Amino acid sequence: MERIYMDNAATTRVTEPVMAAMQPYFCEVFGNPMSIHGFGREARKAVENARRQVADALKADPSEIYFTGCGTESDNWAVRGTAYAQIRKGKHLITSAIEHHAIIHTCAQLEKEGFEVTYLPVDEFGVVDLVALEKAIRPDTTLISIMSANNEVGTIQPIEEIGRIAKAHNVLFHTDAVQAIGSVEFDVKKMNIDMLSMSGHKFHAPKGVGALYIRKGVRPQRLIHGGEQERGQRAGTENVASIIGLGKAIEIATANIPRHNAEVSAVRDRLIDRILREIPYTRLNGHRTQRLPGNCNISFEFIEGESMLLGLDLKGIAASTGSACASGSLDPSHVLLAMGLPHEIAHGSLRLSLCEENTLEQADKVVDALIEVVNRLRSLSPLYDDFIAAQKANKA
Amino acid sequence: MNYTEQVMDHFMNPRNVGEIENASGVGTVGNAKCGDIMKIYIKVKDNIIEDVKFKTFGCGAAIATSSKATEMVKGMTIDEALTVTNKMVAEALGGLPPVKIHCSVLAEEALRAAIQDYKDKLARGENPDEVPSVEPEEIQYV
Ligand code: FES
Numbered sequence: 457m458e459r460i461y462m463d464n465a466a467t468t469r470v471t472e473p474v475m476a477a478m479q480p481y482f483c484e485v486f487g488n489p490m491s492i493h494g495f496g497r498e499a500r501k502a503v504e505n506a507r508r509q510v511a512d513a514l515k516a517d518p519s520e521i522y523f524t525g526c527g528t529e530s531d532n533w534a535v536r537g538t539a540y541a542q543i544r545k546g547k548h549l550i551t552s553a554i555e556h557h558a559i560i561h562t563c564a565q566l567e568k569e570g571f572e573v574t575y576l577p578v579d580e581f582g583v584v585d586l587v588a589l590e591k592a593i594r595p596d597t598t599l600i601s602i603m604s605a606n607n608e609v610g611t612i613q614p615i616e617e618i619g620r621i622a623k624a625h626n627v628l629f630h631t632d633a634v635q636a637i638g639s640v641e642f643d644v645k646k647m648n649i650d651m652l653s654m655s656g657h658k659f660h661a662p663k664g665v666g667a668l669y670i671r672k673g674v675r676p677q678r679l680i681h682g683g684e685q686e687r688g689q690r691a692g693t694e695n696v697a698s699i700i701g702l703g704k705a706i707e708i709a710t711a712n713i714p715r716h717n718a719e720v721s722a723v724r725d726r727l728i729d730r731i732l733r734e735i736p737y738t739r740l741n742g743h744r745t746q747r748l749p750g751n752c753n754i755s756f757e758f759i760e761g762e763s764m765l766l767g768l769d770l771k772g773i774a775a776s777t778g779s780a781c782a783s784g785s786l787d788p789s790h791v792l793l794a795m796g797l798p799h800e801i802a803h804g805s806l807r808l809s810l811c812e813e814n815t816l817e818q819a820d821k822v823v824d825a826l827i828e829v830v831n832r833l834r835s836l837s838p839l840y841d842d843f844i845a846a847q848k849a850n851k852a
Numbered sequence: 853m854n855y856t857e858q859v860m861d862h863f864m865n866p867r868n869v870g871e872i873e874n875a876s877g878v879g880t881v882g883n884a885k886c887g888d889i890m891k892i893y894i895k896v897k898d899n900i901i902e903d904v905k906f907k908t909f910g911c912g913a914a915i916a917t918s919s920k921a922t923e924m925v926k927g928m929t930i931d932e933a934l935t936v937t938n939k940m941v942a943e944a945l946g947g948l949p950p951v952k953i954h955c956s957v958l959a960e961e962a963l964r965a966a967i968q969d970y971k972d973k974l975a976r977g978e979n980p981d982e983v984p985s986v987e988p989e990e991i992q993y994v
Contacts (some may be wrong), residue, residue, distance in 0.1 A: 760888060762911040766855075766863060780886035781911035784951055788886075799887050836869055836915060838880070838891040838907035 459772040460818045464658075464750060465607050465635060465809035466776060470701065471660045477704035478662070481697035489694050490685060499696050506703025510667050513710040514652065515643040522668045522686045523699050527634040527655025529679070530668040531558040531601075533690070534630040534651040537676025538599045539566050542628070546596020550627075552576045552584045553794035554611075555603055559632055560790070563601075576602075581743040582611035582795050589618065593625045600629050604636035604652075608778055608791040608807060609742030610751025612640060619648030628674060634658055638709030639717060639748050650674050654706075656698065660811075661705035665698035720810050721749035726819040727808055728752050734823065735830055741792060741805060750810035753778075755801045758840040759833040764806050767829035773822055778805040800839075855912060856946035862916035867923045870905040877973070878985035879965025883958050884993035888914050892922065892962040896970055896980065899929050906962070913952035914959075917941050921959040930967055936960065961994045 461469070470478075481502065487495030489503050504518065511518040524530045539549060551563055553575045563573045574592040577585050584602055593600075600622045605612045615631055622629035630651035633642065638659045644652060652669040656662060670676065670689075682691025709716075732738055737757035756764065761777025768775050778789030780803060792802035808822065834840040855863070872893040880891045888910030895903040904926050906918040921941045925933040938956035942948045948956060973980040 758909065760910050760914075763863070763915060766860075766912040770860075770864065779911070781888065781914070781955075786885045786951065786954075803887060836866065836907060837909045838889055839909045841871070841907060 457772045458821075459774070460814075460822060461774045462808040462810060462814060462818075462822060463774040463776050464811040464814075465610075465807065467657045467663065468660045468811055469813075470662050471705070471708070473708060474660050474662075474701050474705045478697045478701040481700050485696075489696060490683065499694075502700050503694055503696060506699045509703035509707045510654075510669075513637070513642070513706045514669055515645060516669050517672065519687075520644075520669055520672055522670060522690050523694060523702070524666040524668055524690060525664060525692075525695070526666045527556075527632070527653050527658070528558040528666075530653035530655070530666045531556070531632055532562050533668055533679045534653060534670075534676055535559060535562045535599065535601055536566065537679060538628055538630065538651070538674075539571055540677045541675055542598035545598050546594070548572045548574070548594055548597045549599045549601065550574045550576060550589065550592050550597060551601045552578060552603070552613075554578050554582055554584075554606055554608075554791040555601070556607055556632055556634065559601055559603070578611075578794055580796050581746070582606055582609045582741075582791065583743060583746065584613050584618070586614065586617060586621065589621055593621075593627060597625070597627050600627055602629075602631060604631045604633040604640055604642075605748050606742070606791060607635045608789055609753045609795070610635075610748035610809075611743045612636070612746045612748060615640075615649070616647045622650075623648045635748060637706060638713065639720075639750065641710075641713050644669060644671065651676070656702035656705060659705050659709040661702040662698050665695050665702050667702065716812055717749040720812055720814070723810055723814050723816055723819050724749060724752050726816055727810075727823060728754070730820070730823045731826065735827060739801070741795070741797065741801075750814075752808040752810070754806055754808075755797070756804040756806065756830050757800070758837045758843060759804050759830060761803060761805055763833055764804075764826075764829055767833065768822075768825060771825045771829070773825055776807045776809070778807070779803050854949055855916070858920075858945045859913060859916040859948065862919040862945065863912045866906075866915055866919035868905050868919065868926070869907070871907065872903055872905050874981050875966075875985060876980040877966040877968070877970030878987075879962045879967070879969055880988060880991055881958060881961045881965055882991040882993040883910065883914070883954060885954050886911070888955070888958065889991060890914065890918050890958045890962040892918070892959075892966045894963075894966045894970060896930065901925050901928050901930065901933055904966075910958070911952070911955060913948055913955040916945060917948070917956040917959040918962070920945050921956075921963055925963060930970070933963065934967060936963065957994060965992070 761779030762782035875893040938960040
């Protein structure tokens with residue numbers, strides 16, 4: 457059975473050029489970049505090259521890039537580190553209701569520690585309310601943290617405008633760009649971004665490596681204490697091979713973003729158009745155009761997401777859902793609920809997330825499989841029966 | 853997802869899917885935790901569950917447990933069927949992930965609700981097979 461992977465928002469595969477770039481840094485170039493000798497210097501040189509690759513992708517200076525263990529660590533560092541570093545200015549933070557748990561749960565913990573957090577609402581398409589943002593800013597606000605693009609519905613936020621508002625009010629601005637790298641063009645200076653989080657495995661680098669851009673002059677408190685790595689700001693021996701992988705991967709991912717977006721969104725649009733046209737009682741979640749090129753999130757009425765995932769999985773197709781039944785916590789997706797979607801619609805949501813390796817043929821196969829899965833599950837659903845019965849009664 | 857082979861089998865090939873016309877009893881319950889809905893129909897003859905069918909709006913475990921529960925009680929007397937617990941259904945499926953135990957509770961409750969409906973009809977002196985079951989205005993969430 458040919459397997460089709462459409463869960464690239466969860467993680468991506470390490471591509472061959474990235475793997476090739478990393479290869480020498482296991483057995484041959486194994487020195488500790490902190491060592492003064494030749495072995496160490498080789499490793500140091502490679503790490504600094506990767507730092508420059510990341511900086512170039514963001515139009516930042518290499519001295520503003522810090523490698524971390526993952527996107528979650530970067531988020532924790534930016535939010536918690538800034539909250540404590542600026543405690544004399546105030547204890548109020550602003551974020552949005554649709555952030556990743558790495559932000560939301562960090563903020564919730566800070567609330568327990570005596571900070572105040574405003575969670576900005578979003579509209580039905582998942583766009584953060586900028587009027588609410590302006591209103592929420594207070595003299596004691598120290599940080600605005602808004603994601604660049606949402607992981608579930610793919611909505612791209614008006615980052616430049618948020619940066620402008622933050623700057624006008626003299627508040628620091630952090631963005632979780634974990635989903636956006638490779639799809640959104642970043643120019644951190646022009647966009648007034650003070651801090652930006654990324655995670656390697658979302659763009660074909662390995663898992664277990666991330667980075668945080670911190671604009672010169674901004675100084676969040678450090679999270680991890682120990683050695684003098686990362687200019688004393690993030691202790692712990694560098695994950696050299698993975699850092700090299702991240703550098704190579706971001707170079708490839710940002711080499712030609714317009715072309716990448718055009719190609720990937722063609723496959724996405726095939727998915728969206730065919731599903732909405734060929735499967736009744738479906739709706740697209742998120743914004744139609746202000747959307748990541750690789751994100752397709754659709755709700756199927758009368759059925760539940762986990763059972764859809766299982767059905768697709770048995771056909772070799774990997775997807776994801778915002779359904780309560782699949783969440784472990786049995787809570788439906790906070791993102792879909794914040795967008796005002798009723799529980800039943802969140803329940804039947806399915807996310808297909810693409811990378812540039814997915815093809816139109818795959819999209820067609822997935823839609824064909826989906827039609828079968830949805831029909832079967834609807835034939836099991838009491839809600840569908842009731843709906844059809846009610847429809848017949850209406851006609852009669 | 854760590855479902856057993858039995859769960860996957862019942863998910864893919866559910867037994868006893870459907871509705872029963874002129875059912876002796878119908879039970880509809882919802883899952884208070886995740887909002888899923890299960891509906892079980894029974895046909896009782898001489899105190900024996902002659903036929904049983906279900907419809908489920910829910911996760912893989914909910915579909916599999918409703919399928920398994922209907923399979924287990926088919927041919928049982930009413931009293932025997934009432935001894936079937938969610939634990940027995942889960943065990944018969946080779947176990948469920950802890951977070952999915954509540955789905956099997958739904959199967960047990962839907963079955964009990966169907967039997968209760970049947971008993972209520974009898975208590976009212978009605979012929980269960982002739983008097984249609986009244987659909988609850990509001991789904992009972994368990
Ligand atoms: S019915 Fe929702 S988790 Fe099983």
